[in-house]
Amino acid sequence: MAPQVAASGATAAIIGGDLARLVGGAADYAALRMLLAPVTAAMPVAMILGNHDHRANFLGAFPTSAGVSQKVPNKHVMVLEHSGLRLVLLDSLLATDVTPGQLGQAQRTWLAQHLASAPPLPTAIVVHHTLTDQDGALVDAERLFDVVRPHPQVKTILYGHSHTYEVRERDGLQLINLPAVGYNFADTQPVGWVDSIWTDEGVDLTLRAIGGNQAANGQTTSVHWAR
Ligand SMILES: [Zn+2]
Numbered sequence: 666m667a668p669q670v671a672a673s674g675a676t677a678a679i680i681g682g683d684l685a686r687l688v689g690g691a692a693d694y695a696a697l698r699m700l701l702a703p704v705t706a707a708m709p710v711a712m713i714l715g716n717h718d719h720r721a722n723f724l725g726a727f728p729t730s731a732g733v734s735q736k737v738p739n740k741h742v743m744v745l746e747h748s749g750l751r752l753v754l755l756d757s758l759l760a761t762d763v764t765p766g767q768l769g770q771a772q773r774t775w776l777a778q779h780l781a782s783a784p785p786l787p788t789a790i791v792v793h794h795t796l797t798d799q800d801g802a803l804v805d806a807e808r809l810f811d812v813v814r815p816h817p818q819v820k821t822i823l824y825g826h827s828h829t830y831e832v833r834e835r836d837g838l839q840l841i842n843l844p845a846v847g848y849n850f851a852d853t854q855p856v857g858w859v860d861s862i863w864t865d866e867g868v869d870l871t872l873r874a875i876g877g878n879q880a881a882n883g884q885t886t887s888v889h890w891a892r
Contacts (some may be wrong), residue, residue, distance in 0.1 A: 667701060667702075667703045669873065670703075670817065670858060671706065676708060676709075676746070676747060676775070677709045677711065677868065678709075679710075679713070679752070679754070679823075681793055681825040682711065682718065682792075683718065683793065683823070683825070683826070684712055684714070684715070685717050688719060689717060689719030689761055691722045694722055694723055694724070694727065698726055709730075710874070711731040711745060712730050712838050713754050713755070713756070713791055713792070714756050715758065715766070715825070715826060716757075716759070716760075716793070716794070717762060717773050720739070720758060724741065731743070731745055732744055735779070737770070737771055738771055740756035740757065740758075740768075740772050741754075742772060744783075746748065749787065749865070750789065750862075750863050753789070754791045754792070755772060757793050759804075765801050766802070766803045767805055768805050768808075775810055776813075780812070781816070785817075787865060787890070788814065788818045789821045789863075792815050793824060793825055793826055794821075794826045795808075795827045795842060796809070796822065801826075809822075817837075819838065820839060820867075820892070822841070823841045823842075823843055824840070824841070824843070827850075828844070828845035828850040830855055830881075832882070838891070839889075844857055844877075845870070847879075848877075849877040854877050855879060855882070856875045856877040859872055866889055867888045868887075869886070869887050870885065870887075870888060871885045872884055
């Protein structure tokens with residue numbers, strides 16, 4: 666997959682978490698560095714932590730990554746801006762190898778202050794955990810929606826964790842659940858990555874399936890901002 670992404674001509678890549686398979690050992694991130702080498706040679710790569718990651722080990726292997734690091738205690742929070750689009754990359758890692766995720770009060774407070782004070786570029790938030798009320802999802806998902814709702818510059822939230830590829834809308838926000846890059850939980854789901862083209866009006870998502878259900882490989886889903 667990495668050579669395919671590297672050859673895609675994309676200006677940047679984002680990996681939405683669970684960078685490691687289980688407990689985020691130092692060797693896992695060393696392997697990731699090696700696997701990602703074709704991509705990191707071709708474009709900036711931003712990385713988000715998931716429930717199978719280990720923050721200190723990750724930062725040991727990747728002391729710098731794409732974006733500007735934000736001062737949120739014990740969280741890896743980054744902001745990237747490119748061509749009139751702002752990406753806010755949140756950290757929902759609560760504890761390594763514990764399934765649910767949490768942003769926590771300090772990160773939610775930082776996000777509220779950031780959204781209120783930053784010049785209002787169209788903004789996409791990226792977080793690892795699923796935004797549902799399931800036990801293994803983001804435990805403070807409703808509080809995240811409370812923070813985001815008053816700021817219409819936030820157009821979309823991208824997330825993963827469920828190993829499901831789908832787009833739905835809530836409160837005028839486009840919720841984009843990205844597919845898994847490693848393995849699926851259900852045979853109906855693809856394994857792969859999504860090539861995205863962003864405009865002022867929305868984003869075109871083209872599925873690049875490399876495993877699982879590849880029936881929708883190459884199909885583009887046009888997502889239009891609803892606010
Ligand atoms: Zn996960």
